[in-house]
Structures are given as structure tokens and as C-alpha cells.
Amino acid sequence: MLSRTAANLYWTGRYMERADFLARLLDATVRLSGMPTTYGDPAAWSGALAAAGVAEAFARSHEGEPEEAAVVRYLTVEPTNPSAIANCVEHARSNARAVRTGLTREAWEALNSAWHEIERLRAMNPAKLEVRELTETVQRAVAVFDGAAQRTMLRDDAYWFLQLGAAIERADNTARLLDVKYHLLLPRGEPVGGSLDYFQWSTILRTVSAATAYRWVYRDTVKPWLVADMLIFNDRMPRSLTCCYASIVELLDRLGAGSGRRGPAHRQASKVQLELRENNVEAVFASGLHEFLDRFIVDNNRLGCAIAEQFAF
Amino acid sequence: MQLTAMAMSTPFDEMNGWPGDEPRAAYAKVKAWLDAAPPELLPTRRAQAELLFRRTGITFNVYGDPGGSERLIPFDLVPRVLTGAEWARIERGLVQRVEALNALLADLYGAQEILKAGVIPEELVRLNPQHELAVMGHRPSKGVFVHVAGVDLVRTGPDDFFVLEDNARTPSGVSYMLENREMMLRLFPDLVAKAGVAPVETYPDLLLDTLRSVAPAGPEPEPTIVVLTPGPYNSAFYEHSFLADKMGVELVEGADLFVRDNLVFMRTTEGPRRVHVIYRRIDDAYLDPLFFRPDSTLGVPGLLAAYLAGNVALANAVGTGVADDKAMYSYMPEVIRFYSGQDPILGNVPTWRCREPDHLAYVLDHLPELVVKEVDGSGGYGMLVGPHATRRQIEEFAAKLRADPQGFIAQPTLALSTCPTLHDGRLEPRHVDLRPFVLTGADGVKVTPGGLTRVALTPGSLVVNSSQGGGTKDTWVTDL
Numbered sequence: 001m002l003s004r005t006a007a008n009l010y011w012t013g014r015y016m017e018r019a020d021f022l023a024r025l026l027d028a029t030v031r032l033s034g035m036p037t038t039y040g041d042p043a044a045w046s047g048a049l050a051a052a053g054v055a056e057a058f059a060r061s062h063e064g065e066p067e068e069a070a071v072v073r074y075l076t077v078e079p080t081n082p083s084a085i086a087n088c089v090e091h092a093r094s095n096a097r098a099v100r101t102g103l104t105r106e107a108w109e110a111l112n113s114a115w116h117e118i119e120r121l122r123a124m125n126p127a128k129l130e131v132r133e134l135t136e137t138v139q140r141a142v143a144v145f146d147g148a149a150q151r152t153m154l155r156d157d158a159y160w161f162l163q164l165g166a167a168i169e170r171a172d173n174t175a176r177l178l179d180v181k182y183h184l185l186l187p188r189g190e191p192v193g194g195s196l197d198y199f200q201w202s203t204i205l206r207t208v209s210a211a212t213a214y215r216w217v218y219r220d221t222v223k224p225w226l227v228a229d230m231l232i233f234n235d236r237m238p239r240s241l242t243c244c245y246a247s248i249v250e251l252l253d254r255l256g257a258g259s260g261r262r263g264p265a266h267r268q269a270s271k272v273q274l275e276l277r278e279n280n281v282e283a284v285f286a287s288g289l290h291e292f293l294d295r296f297i298v299d300n301n302r303l304g305c306a307i308a309e310q311f312a313f
Numbered sequence: 314m315q316l317t318a319m320a321m322s323t324p325f326d327e328m329n330g331w332p333g334d335e336p337r338a339a340y341a342k343v344k345a346w347l348d349a350a351p352p353e354l355l356p357t358r359r360a361q362a363e364l365l366f367r368r369t370g371i372t373f374n375v376y377g378d379p380g381g382s383e384r385l386i387p388f389d390l391v392p393r394v395l396t397g398a399e400w401a402r403i404e405r406g407l408v409q410r411v412e413a414l415n416a417l418l419a420d421l422y423g424a425q426e427i428l429k430a431g432v433i434p435e436e437l438v439r440l441n442p443q444h445e446l447a448v449m450g451h452r453p454s455k456g457v458f459v460h461v462a463g464v465d466l467v468r469t470g471p472d473d474f475f476v477l478e479d480n481a482r483t484p485s486g487v488s489y490m491l492e493n494r495e496m497m498l499r500l501f502p503d504l505v506a507k508a509g510v511a512p513v514e515t516y517p518d519l520l521l522d523t524l525r526s527v528a529p530a531g532p533e534p535e536p537t538i539v540v541l542t543p544g545p546y547n548s549a550f551y552e553h554s555f556l557a558d559k560m561g562v563e564l565v566e567g568a569d570l571f572v573r574d575n576l577v578f579m580r581t582t583e584g585p586r587r588v589h590v591i592y593r594r595i596d597d598a599y600l601d602p603l604f605f606r607p608d609s610t611l612g613v614p615g616l617l618a619a620y621l622a623g624n625v626a627l628a629n630a631v632g633t634g635v636a637d638d639k640a641m642y643s644y645m646p647e648v649i650r651f652y653s654g655q656d657p658i659l660g661n662v663p664t665w666r667c668r669e670p671d672h673l674a675y676v677l678d679h680l681p682e683l684v685v686k687e688v689d690g691s692g693g694y695g696m697l698v699g700p701h702a703t704r705r706q707i708e709e710f711a712a713k714l715r716a717d718p719q720g721f722i723a724q725p726t727l728a729l730s731t732c733p734t735l736h737d738g739r740l741e742p743r744h745v746d747l748r749p750f751v752l753t754g755a756d757g758v759k760v761t762p763g764g765l766t767r768v769a770l771t772p773g774s775l776v777v778n779s780s781q782g783g784g785t786k787d788t789w790v791t792d793l
Binding site: 002003004005014033086094097098099100101105108111116123161191255258259261311312 | 367369370480519523544545550551556557558562563564565566569579581582583584587
């Protein structure tokens with residue numbers, strides 16, 4: 001496959017995944033900030049900014065404590081925020097448009113329709129913009145796109161690069177989400193299992209649509225280390241780091257099967273996968289969840305660079 | 314001239330014929346269907362069509378339009394219908410014409426017999442910037458120059474079809490021919506079936522066969538074919554991606570290709586891969602910065618050397634522009650006679666070459682009734698439509714003409730045929746032309762039945778170009 005085509009598909013996958021994550025994050029944050037202050041979280045909106053990785057950029061253009069309306073606008077339609085949901089969809093579309101031959105008509109139309117829908121919402125008066133309408137539209141669009149890709153695309157390089165981009169982005173998002181909760185939002189001295197804690201960790205589960213799955217897996221109340229275990233190590237949880245890396249390694253194997261070559265991306269992915277395999281949640285908490293996640297995010301970025309190198313993006 | 318006089322009368326209508334005629338038999342089924350359709354049906358279907366086109370992203374980009382970068386070409390639901398008999402004659406004429414174009418190019422870049430015979434004035438070739446000296450003496454793979462031609466035809470009466478332009482460089486529009494049919498099949502499946510419409514869906518396969526047939530000989534059993542696009546900002550990008558997709562070949566940009574040892578490769582995820590045939594949708598001037606425009610970032614350095622070494626086929630070949638400019642056009646009937654010994658089946662529109670003093674004098678005297686075009690212009694830009702121009706526009710154009718007579722030709726304002734077209738919920742006559750697509754491979758010339766019908770949506774307008782607000786229609790060749 002053409003390197004540029006591969007790169008465009010990879011980034012289409014990444015941006016669609018990011019749009020979906022941001023939509024879930026917004027939904028969960030709206031819910032969290034709506035709790036009575038005793039249970040809720042006054043810093044919910046700054047937490048959302050941090051999880052989206054745009055806290056600093058936001059602070060540069062806004063003064064004071066982040067407020068709901070400003071954050072929602074920033075994360076959804078703000079033109080200067082490259083990671084705003086509308087911009088993610090636009091980036092995904094322009095990447096896909098440059099390589100229409102790489103996608104099936106169904107997959108392209110799903111993406112193109114999503115873009116038209118988002119553009120319509122973007123053109124609306126911001127005061128009247130319903131967050132829920134936007135987030136639901138995005139989540140539905142990503143699901144339709146994924147479904148169309150899964151049902152109609154040949155199982156070859158095009159499909160695998162698309163999935164590869166999505167898997168790497170998903171791993172990054174999950175790690176950031178956990179990291180934000182850990183080092184920003186767990187107030188010092190708050191007893192573990194206290195009520196504030198409870199709602200914050202529940203919010204994480206909602207963001208990754210895993211609130212119910214958690215019960216099935218652990219049959220326990222919401223506990224921070226179990227949430228971390230689920231999102232880092234559980235191999236049945238599609239957004240866990242372990243699960244993402246199982247996909248990544250498998251996809252890289254498939255992509256390499258044609259040439260029989262294994263490059264720097266294979267090595268980096270295998271290394272991260274091995275580290276996950278040899279670790280567990282107790283050890284991670286003992287040595288520091290933040291340090292673990294920080295290292296993971298750096299490693300995951302390195303994998304992104306290794307992929308660009310290996311496939312000559 | 315007869316044609317000038319005709320311009321004054323009411324135009325021939327594809328469905329209703331001359332005023333007072335019975336509706337034409339070719340349209341019997343379409344007309345019966347239109348008459349029976351409830352009044353809201355067509356507007357509803359049109360809205361559906363627009364939605365579908367948008368969703369598919371069948372758009373074109375308009376140069377110099379800062380606001381809307383992606384626009385839909387308006388699609389009109391009423392098809393343009395040709396009978397099998399009408400088409401048979403058109404097809405013979407197209408084959409003859411495109412064979413002559415290929416013979417002409419082989420000659421102009423070879424022995425130049427036609428110049429020696431004095432059929433075409435030498436300076437028309439020697440002074441023509443489109444006559445590409447870099448490829449002089451080069452015989453392209455299998456001798457084919459114009460693999461894809463889009464010949465623009467106009468009609469002025471039941472049996473009067475004329476060639477308006479030979480597009481022998483990188484003609485576009487074929488994706489609309491295919492998508493318009495898809496749309497009609499989707500919106501009016503019964504009607505299409507009842508009318509017995511010849512299929513156009515085979516075009517991508519024919520194109521692929523054509524490109525494959527000119528692959529340079531080599532050890533590889535299967536040649537690698539690519540479509541070369543200037544990129545997503547090009548006005549016809551949708552078409553480029555569409556054709557690559559339908560043929561199942563890579564859509565590449567210049568930066569995806571490179572030349573080593575006079576061989577062309579594309580950069581893939583598994584390393585370099587040799588490319589044998591390039592269906593290029595980039596003009597000559599941008600193909601290779603080492604030979605042509607050095608500032609071009611769209612092309613591939615070294616491509617021309619690889620081409621001249623015979624290691625890659627370009628479709629269309631380099632230098633075809635000399636055959637399709639509007640000055641050469643006026644000699645096409647003689648060109649056809651010279652190479653085939655036959656009379657042209659499809660005539661030319663009478664053309665005054667402003668380079669000839671007596672023609673120029675006539676043109677300057679008759680500007681209000683003529684259409685004047687730049688010799689190397691396209692897209693409907695830079696032309697004067699006399700009957701629709703203001704006095705001032707005519708004076709300005711006259712000054713341009715006097716300054717550079719070589720640069721212009723003039724034609725009578727033809728009464729182009731009209732076709733019923735939906736406007737504000739009613740059917741009104743609008744002028745149409747027709748661009749059939751003609752493929753030439755190692756095994757001869759093939760024409761897909763029909764083509765792209767372009768329609769001028771403004772009442773009375775004769776400019777059908779999509780960049781100037783024209784629309785399109787599905788074109789039916791029926792078995793009647």
C-alpha cells in the first residue's frame with residue numbers, strides 16, 4: 001500500500017477514536033458536574049480539559065477557573081483547538097478524502113455524513129448548541145463508521161492501518177483518563193472509598209462505557225484499584241491498555257506478514273506488551289500509578305513514531 | 314452563413330422537436346412518465362438526489378472561491394435521450410475523429426507529413442507552445458497518444474450534430490456520467506428499465522483494459538497502474554479518486570512517486586514498487602519540474618526521462634495539447650480526410666481563425682452575433698458570447714482581438730438544442746451539449762454509449778461549464 005495512503009488511514013482511525021473519546025468524556029463530565037457539591041466535583045471541568053490533553057492550551061486563552069460553557073465550547077467546536085470534536089471529525093474526513101480509494105463507499109459515506117452533521121451543529125448559535133445532541137451524534141457516527149468499515153472493508157492493509165490508528169489512540173485516551181483522575185482529582189487525605197472518590201471513579205467507568213461491565217467482572221463496589229485493574233490489565237475490556245496492545249501487536253503482525261519483515265514498530269509494541277504482561281495492579285499502585293501511566297503514554301507515543309518510521313509515512 | 318441565421322430561430326428541443334412538431338419518439342416513454350408523475354414527485358426526487366450526492370461527496374472545487382470550497386454540480390432529473398440509430402452515427406464519427414487525432418499527433422511528433430503536404434500551416438505547429446519539443450521523435454507505448462478523449466458535441470437539429478471541441482489532454486466529467494446513471498437507477502429504476510437504456514457501468518473496466526494494453530513490455534506479468542492526481546484541492550479530485558477506486562488501482566500524488574535509473578516507483582509501506590502506467594490527471598506543464606515548470610510541486614522529477622526511455626506509459630501522452638487547441642480544431646475536417654481518406658462523419662462548427670486577416674475583419678464586424686474563444690482557453694473562461702454581451706464588453710473584446718488575433722477563434726452563436734429541465738417545479742427548455750468519452754488502447758477505439766450531458770441552467774444561456782453554473786443530466790442511449 002502507498003505510504004501516504006497508509007498514513008491517511010492511520011490518522012483517520014486516530015481522529016475518529018479521539019472524537020468518540022471526547023464525546024464520552026463530555027457526557028460523563030456533564031453528569032459529574034451536575035452532582036450536588038457534596039458528592040460532585042468542583043474541578044470536574046478542569047479534569048476534562050486535562051484528560052483531553054488541552055489544559056495548558058485552554059489556560060492560555062481563558063482566565064480563571066474553567067467553567068462549563070467555556071470548556072464545552074472549547075472541546076466541541078472551538079476552531080483554535082485542533083482536538084475539538086468538530087475538528088477531529090474534520091481531520092478524519094480530510095484524511096479519508098485524500099485516500100477515498102482506501103475506504104469502501106459505505107465507510108466513506110458514514111464519515112462524510114458525520115462531517116455534514118457536525119458542520120450543521122457547528123454553524124448553530126453556540127448558546128443553543130445542545131451538548132448531548134453533539135456528543136450523541138459523534139458517538140453514533142463513529143459507531144456507524146466502525147460498523148461500515150468492519151462490514152465492508154477488505155481485510156487487508158487499509159483496514160489494518162485504520163484499526164491500528166484507532167487502537168493507539170484508544171490506549172492513549174484510556175491512559176490519560178486514568179492519569180487525570182489519579183493525580184489531579186484524588187484529593188489528599190480523602191479516605192479511599194469515600195463518597196467523592198466514588199463518583200469520580202464511576203465517572204471514569206462511564207467515560208469508557210464500562211460501568212456495567214465492571215460489575216460483571218468484579219462483582220464489587222467501585223474501588224479505584226479495581227477500576228485501574230480493569231482499564232489497564234483486563235484482557236476482555238476493549239479499552240484496556242492490555243487489550244489495545246493485543247490488537248496493536250496483532251495488526252502489526254498482519255501488516256508485516258506480506259513482506260515478512262519486522263521493524264521498529266514491532267519491537268516497540270512487543271516491548272510495551274511484555275511490560276504490561278509482567279505487571280499487575282498491586283505493583284503499579286505500589287510504585288505509583290501516575291509514574292506508570294506517564295511512562296506508558298511516552299512509550300505509546302514512541303510507538304506512533306516507530307510506525308511512521310517503519311511504514312515511511 | 315446558414316448557421317448564423319439559424320441562431321435567430323427557436324432551438325430544436327430534444328423532447329419536443331421543432332415548434333409544432335409531435336413529441337419525438339425517442340422520448341415517448343420518458344414523456345409519458347413525466348406526464349403521469351404527480352407534480353411534487355420531481356422536486357422531491359431532486360432533493361433526494363442532492364442529499365445522496367452530498368453524502369457521497371460528489372463535489373467539485375471551484376478555483377478562486379474562498380467561501381464554498383466544495384460544491385455540488387446541479388443534477389437534473391430529466392434524462393437526455395438518444396436513439397440507438399442516432400448514437401450509431403455519433404459513435405462512428407467519434408471513432409473516426411479520435412483515430413485522426415492519434416494519427417495527427419503521431420505525425421506531428423514524427424515525420425510531419427501533414428505539414429509537408431501543406432494541409433496545416435506550419436507555424437500553427439511550430440509556434441504552438443503545446444507542441445512539446447521535448448518529446449519530438451518519441452513514439453509512445455503502442456503508438457497511442459490520446460488514450461482518453463472527451464469530445465464535446467452540440468446539436469442544432471434532428472440530424473445535425475457538430476463537434477465543438479476535442480479534449481485530448483485530461484478531459485474530466487466521466488465520473489458524473491457514471492454517478493448520474495447510479496442516481497437515476499436509484500430514484501427511477503422502473504423508468505430506466507422500461508426505456509431499455511444501454512449501460513455505462515463498464516467504463517472503468519474499459520479504461521483499465523485500455524491502460525493495461527499500453528503498459529511497456531517488461532518481466533512483470535501484471536503491470537502496476539496508478540492514477541496521478543494533483544491532490545484533494547484540485548477541482549476534479551473526486552473524479553480521480555472515483556476512477557482509481559473503480560479500477561482498483563492506487564491514487565497517487567506526485568510526492569508518492571520517484572524515479573531511479575529512469576524507472577518510476579511509488580513509495581509503499583513495503584518499500585518501493587515499480588509503476589508501469591500512469592493515468593495522469595496533471596497537465597504537461599506540471600508533470601516534471603526538471604523539464605517543465607520548475608516551480609511545480611505536483612509532478613515527479615525525472616518522470617519525462619523515464620517516459621522517453623520507454624519505461625513508463627503516460628495516459629494521455631505528453632504533448633497532446635497541440636491537437637486539441639481551438640486553432641487546430643478548425644483544420645480537423647482536413648486532418649480526417651488526410652489520414653483516413655474519408656469525409657468526416659461529424660462536422661465541425663464553422664470557425665473563423667482570427668489569425669487570418671480576412672477572418673479577423675469579418676469577426677470584428679460581426680462580434681454581436683458570434684462566440685469568440687481563446688485558442689488555448691477552457692472551462693468557459695475568457696470567452697465572449699456576442700448576443701449576450703453588453704456594448705462595452707464587445708468593445709473591450711474587440712481591443713483584445715486586435716492586440717492578439719492569433720489567440721482567438723470565432724464561431725456563430727449556435728442554437729444549441731434544448732432539453733426539458735426542472736426549474737421551480739416546472740419543466741423548462743435549457744440548452745445542452747454532450748461529452749462522450751472515447752478510449753483508445755493498443756486494440757483500437759471504444760466509446761461508452763452516451764456520455765455526459767451538460768445543461769446551462771440559466772434561461773437562454775449557452776454556457777454549460779460546471780465552473781460557470783452549468784448542471785448535468787443522465788444521457789440515455791435507448792434501443793429504439
